[in-house]
Amino acid sequence: MRPYDERLEHLLAQAAKVFAEAGYHSTSMRDLAAASGMSLAGMYYYVRSKEDLLALIQERCFTAVFDGARSALDGHSDPQDRLEAFIRHHVTFFTAHMSEMKVLSHESSVLSGDLRRKVNHIKRRYVDLLETLLKDAAPDERPVDRSAAAYALFGMMNWIYNWYDPAGEIDPERLAGLIARIFLGGFVEARSTVHGG
Amino acid sequence: MRPYDERLEHLLAQAAKVFAEAGYHSTSMRDLAAASGMSLAGMYYYVRSKEDLLALIQERCFTAVFDGARSALDGHSDPQDRLEAFIRHHVTFFTAHMSEMKVLSHESSVLSGDLRRKVNHIKRRYVDLLETLLKDAAPDERPVDRSAAAYALFGMMNWIYNWYDPAGEIDPERLAGLIARIFLGGFVEARSTVHGG
DNA sequence: GTTTGATTTTCGAACGATCGTTCGAACCCT
DNA sequence: AGGGTTCGAACGATCGTTCGAAAATCAAAC
Numbered sequence: 001m002r003p004y005d006e007r008l009e010h011l012l013a014q015a016a017k018v019f020a021e022a023g024y025h026s027t028s029m030r031d032l033a034a035a036s037g038m039s040l041a042g043m044y045y046y047v048r049s050k051e052d053l054l055a056l057i058q059e060r061c062f063t064a065v066f067d068g069a070r071s072a073l074d075g076h077s078d079p080q081d082r083l084e085a086f087i088r089h090h091v092t093f094f095t096a097h098m099s100e101m102k103v104l105s106h107e108s109s110v111l112s113g114d115l116r117r118k119v120n121h122i123k124r125r126y127v128d129l130l131e132t133l134l135k136d137a138a139p140d141e142r143p144v145d146r147s148a149a150a151y152a153l154f155g156m157m158n159w160i161y162n163w164y165d166p167a168g169e170i171d172p173e174r175l176a177g178l179i180a181r182i183f184l185g186g187f188v189e190a191r192s193t194v195h196g197g
Numbered sequence: 198m199r200p201y202d203e204r205l206e207h208l209l210a211q212a213a214k215v216f217a218e219a220g221y222h223s224t225s226m227r228d229l230a231a232a233s234g235m236s237l238a239g240m241y242y243y244v245r246s247k248e249d250l251l252a253l254i255q256e257r258c259f260t261a262v263f264d265g266a267r268s269a270l271d272g273h274s275d276p277q278d279r280l281e282a283f284i285r286h287h288v289t290f291f292t293a294h295m296s297e298m299k300v301l302s303h304e305s306s307v308l309s310g311d312l313r314r315k316v317n318h319i320k321r322r323y324v325d326l327l328e329t330l331l332k333d334a335a336p337d338e339r340p341v342d343r344s345a346a347a348y349a350l351f352g353m354m355n356w357i358y359n360w361y362d363p364a365g366e367i368d369p370e371r372l373a374g375l376i377a378r379i380f381l382g383g384f385v386e387a388r389s390t391v392h393g394g
Numbered sequence: 395g396t397t398t399g400a401t402t403t404t405c406g407a408a409c410g411a412t413c414g415t416t417c418g419a420a421c422c423c424t
Numbered sequence: 425a426g427g428g429t430t431c432g433a434a435c436g437a438t439c440g441t442t443c444g445a446a447a448a449t450c451a452a453a454c
Contacts, residue, residue: 004428023306025222029414039431041416050414106303108359109220144366145375152376155356156349162305163348169341178342179349186383200449201403226440236405238442247440397454404447412439421430 008046011036013099016057020099020161024054024107054107055115061100062122065093069129079136080188084180086133090157091176095166102161130154137188149187156183205243208233210296213254217296217358221251221304251304252312258297259319262290266326276333277385281377283330287354288373292363299358327351334385346384353380 014036018027029050033040047053072089076082094101111119127150134146141149156179164175211233215224226247230237244250269286273279291298308316324347331343338346353376361372 007429023222025220026307028412030412040414041432042430044415045429045431110223145371148367148372148375149379151356151360152353152379155354155359156352159348159352159356162352170345174342175345178345181387182346182349182380182383184383185387186379186381190378190382204403225438227438237440238406239404241441242403395454398452400450400452402447402449405445407443409442410440413437414435415437416435417433419431421428423428424426 004046007038011038011043011046012053012057012060015053016061016099016103019054019057019107020102024103024110051111051115054103055111055119057100058104058107058111058119059122061097061104062119062126064097065090065101066122066126066129068093069126073133079133080184083133083137083188084184086130087153087157087180087183088173088176091160091179092172094157094160095164095172095175098161098164098166101158105158105161127154137184141187149183153179153183153187201243204235208235208240208243209250209254209257212250213258213296213300216251216254216304217299221300221307248308248312251300252308252316254297255301255304255308255316256319258294258301259316259323261294262287262298263319263323263326265290266323270330276330277381280330280334280385281381283327284350284354284377284380285370285373288357288376289369291354291357292361292369292372295358295361295363298355302355302358324351334381338384346380350376350380350384 011032015027015032018031018035022031029043030040032053033043036043043053047056069086069089072085073082076085108119108123130150130153131147134141134150138146138149160175166172170178208229212224212229215228215232219228226240227237229250230240233240240250244253266283266286269282270279273282305316305320327347327350328344331338331347335343335346357372363369367375
């Protein structure tokens with residue numbers, strides 16, 4: 001059963017790459033066959049449909065980023081440190097898995113039915129995780145502002161696929177630090193440091 | 198010639214709405230015909246192709262947001278005020294023209310050839326405008342950080358279409374103020390106020 | 395105010411192309 | 425020999441676009 005899993009992983013990885021470059025809808029199953037080295041019909045031995053293929057990519061990627069975030073929080077007890085650890089993990093994970101994360105961010109409204117419900121469930125938990133961190137780090141903010149701030153932060157982080165060049169001047173760690181600085185400095189510390197102390 | 202222009206505007210507005218809801222690639226010309234009240238063939242009297250239709254929407258919207266930004270800067274001379282005015286204008290414009298701005302943000306890689314070049318030219322000028330504002334507001338930052346910060350800001354602002362509900366609790370002005378606060382507080386004031394004063 | 399003719403605008407019908415998916419036979423490995 | 429794996433070929437559906445003719449609009453002539 002090992003070669004089966006390897007072939008599936010290979011297919012998902014190549015598909016994520018092509019989806020990221022050309023977009024889900026303008027990528028044909030024939031394109032994926034060419035990119036993965038399989039035949040058109042052969043892919044259907046590993047995957048139920050094109051939509052199922054996308055769901056598998058999104059589901060695995062979202063689970064990985066969620067689990068990674070939880071373990072990245074280990075060892076941090078200060079609310080602000082935990083929030084910064086979350087941001088740094090998300091950004092570095094994003095830059096390290098650009099194709100999958102672009103597919104996750106950019107094709108989030110494609111799925112329907114049960115596949116959509118399954119992915120949305122992980123997304124919900126991930127958003128809830130950030131909202132909890134925000135509640136601890138900025139307890140005095142109004143809930144509606146905290147919620148909007150969470151999405152603003154996700155915007156900064158998930159927009160990366162639109163412009164970031166891994167071969168460019170700024171490395172992932174520095175980018176993560178910059179985004180953490182902007183958000184913590186602008187949303188968290190602005191209250192607790194400037195106004196409160 | 199007036200009825201012609203009105204019909205074209207109507208088509209573009211309806212198309213933007215459908216593109217925003219379903220995405221460019223999964224919207225058929227037949228869908229647009231149904232939404233605009235025209236016949237399938239009738240639309241081609243106003244538009245050369247489906248891609249031309251998308252380009253018209255993006256071009257008009259980008260020009261509007263660019264011109265609006267320039268005039269929003271009038272009357273502000275302080276660099277920080279100018280940056281805040283830019284942010285407030287972008288966010289309020291975005292929430293007021295959600296469909297067109299979503300199409301602009303989400304379908305930015307669809308066009309090709311001359312159509313793509315034309316839209317990218319306006320985009321370049323708009324990004325340059327923000328980078329200039331940033332240079333004045335945060336002159337001590339390293340250019341690579343300033344550039345990344347500009348994209349982080351665009352991320353916060355352009356991600357709006359993924360979550361913002363105009364009928365929800367937070368109104369556009371408050372959202373604009375929140376994003377301005379996060380960015381100015383985290384990127385600009387963190388240097389000039391905390392470190393410098 | 396009606397008729398006429400030219401121009402603008404609309405659209406039913408059809409084209410070729412491409413899409414996701416399926417089927418059954420062939421292949422490979424043990 | 426037998427089950428896991430591959431794939432050529434074809435299916436029906438839908439896509440963007442085109443064409444030629446009908447319909448609507450308008451201006452000038454009577």
